[in-house]
Amino acid sequence: MSGLSELQTDREFVPPALEDRQETDPRPPFARTGVWSVAAVAAGVLLFSAGRYGYFGDELYFLAAGRRPAFGYADQGPALPLLARFMDILAPGSYFVLRWPSVLLTVLAIVLTAVIAREFGGGRAAQTGAALAYATSPFLLLQGKMLTTNAVDTALWVVITWLVVCWVRTRRDLLLFAAALVTAIDMQVKWLIPFFWICVVSAALLVGPRALARRPLLWLGGAIVVAATVPQLVWQSGHGWPQLRMGEVISGEQGILGGRVMFVPLGILLAGCLGAVVLLYGGWALLRHASLRPYRFLGVAAVALTLIFLALGGRVYYMAGMYAVVLAAGAVGLVEFARKLRPTMRRGAVVSAALFATAATGLVLYDTPWRSPERIAPPRDDAEAAINIGVYGEFGWPELTAAVDEVYAGMPPAEQERAVLLTDTYWQASALDQLGRDRLPPVHSASRGFGYFGAPADSASAVIAVGVNEGFLRWNFDEIRPAGAVDTRLGYPGNTQGVTVWVCTGRRHPWSEVWTDLMHL
The missing domain is CATH 3.40.1010 (Cobalt-precorrin-4 Transmethylase; domain 1)
Structure with missing residues (x-):
């Protein structure tokens, strides 16, 4: 019987780590030196960037909203306004301190990308490569220099995905409950995470592990998510559901970046030059690699999410929360592929990887806001301003x-x-x-x-x-x-x-x- 046929039967595929419940950890050692080095450099870049220029427009809005506390807002949940208010009380008028939570969450996402690669069976090279692929994406890294809904939402998706991946290996249902609790927090930031769970559960029912959809603690956690979201729903209902109407506004704004035609290409480019290669291979690896077969449902979910956001006219970065797991799979798959090559070809692959990593590092450092304002050219038109909104939105x-x-x-x-x-x-x-x-x-x-x-x-x-x-x-x-x-x-x-x-x-x-x-x- 083929692998796909086995997955379509009622018999669950059990990862080898579960067949004998030994006390030893079946995962490779954690690549402390490589991963922490990448995380440390990324943290330095983010902290430097966070101290440049001035408040971003949305950060100012969060501060204004935080002074007007409510259970809901027209275009977001209450979490970031409350967080912004707290940070401003902690250090009044400091946009540098205001951004610390985003910096910490982004560095956490880098480390968890490596940890997911370890869960996939990746050794030191794969773990370090996964962390590097995430950290050298100008978008994934530098969005963390400002306190924005997307920076926080992306990192929370990474945490949730990591907990789901750990559950696949361990079948400890408390991990799914923890993932639901993080989801409840994320719902106070943005309303994108339900799409993640719809696609993940549907994909698990389609290709396994079907047990995921039957875990009582997952559904108990889901009930907590709903209960935590009720105050927002009441506020939205009383104000004509502006959060839902924002979808049309966002779809219209996306048109300046090419709309649906450019959704997938731009989404791939967000990962950076190294990340784009690892991301594309990771999508294929999640769907086809035998070693990643227990996690195939995450690849199916990633494809489904892309199609949903494409159809809804969402922003190209809506998929960013899924990049960590795909990058981790790509790093593991590429290391496996390189090991199967002949020695001469393997050396060429290592050289190519080093060149890509160097170019990606140079690109992210170039995009870091190190220039003095006098050396930054003003926007030529609205399109250029929209593309570089993270820069121009901090001035004036x-x-x-x-x-x-x-x-x-x-x-x-x-x-x-x-x-x-x-x-x-x-x-x-x-x-x-x-x-x-x-x-x-x-x-x-x-x-x-x-x-x-x-x-x-x-x-x-x-x-x-x-x-x-x-x-x-x-x-x-x-x-x-x-x-x-x-x-x-x-x-x-x-x-x-x-x-x-x-x-x-x-x-x-x-x-x-x-x-x-x-x-x-």
Whole structure:
């Protein structure tokens, strides 16, 4: 009977490590020197990067949201706002300290990628190679230099995948329960992880191990995930389910990067030059290698997840959480392949691997934000800004705050007393809320999640409008006058470049009546 036919029967495939319950650990030794060296260098790069430039726009939003605690938000769960608030209390105004959790989680993901390779039977070379493949991806590594939902979500996927892989070898159901608890935490960050479990359980039922879907502790953990998510669901229901409507917004934003046509190619490129090779081989190895047969369901799940996110028009980095297990399989498979080669060919393979690793390391170091701001070219267009959002999104916020400060200081005292700030984007609002909250009037924006923080008071008779559409201002106010401008050399277009600051008086329509119509995602 063929291997595939055996997997399609009711008989479960039992990993060799389970056939005799010996006290000895069947796994190869942990590659301490190689893995910890890679992790240490990665941590150094991340800590250096975390201290450069300034707040990223989303980080400012998390800080603003953290000052307005809620069970849910329009575009995310409550975990990151609460974490950002805690870190800001710990070190007020320090974007460097704010980023420590992302740095730690990213380094943990690098180490766990090597540990997964060890679970797959990989020795020191495979473990070190897996860690290096993860750490030399500019995206996988450098997303950890900022506190963002994706950086945290990706690392939590790696933790969950590692626990599932360990369960396959040990059949200790507490590992599945632990994976469910981490899932409950991840649901407070992003709502992507249910797709992981749907695909993993379905793939296990299709190709084994079917026992995974029958474990009571897994379903008990699932019940805890649902219970922990109920407060978010109640908040979403009471606000018209904005989290679900965000899918359409994200799909539209993805069009600037090529949409569905470029989804898979760009997804592979995210892994970096070394990682792309290891990732592609790892996908094949998970599906076809005999030594990885107990873990084949993870390869099937990875393919299914790719198809789902492709169909939904998701962002190309939505698959990043699955890269660790695929990279680990690729490293193990490539080492096995190299060992089967003739000595001369093996030497060539080692040289090629070394060249790829050197090139990948050079690329990630080049992408590290080491340049002084004066040596960074401004974005030529919106597409370039979107591709390099992690760089341009960190500039211009102090200049924006200073410009609004100047406008506010120049207003008559009577206007100052009843003034509010109104911004075009939630990034602008968040920047003013963080950098100017001790001296500026209350800030509002109808943009994305900030719109749910509330409308300006109807008693506000003067408005400082930052980048707001002039047509709307003329419709809603008797008098508007340009009082300032923000046009930083570096910054994100529409946020800190080409922005007019208006002073508006004589409001015609109460905010309580028009705010809901103004809100947009």
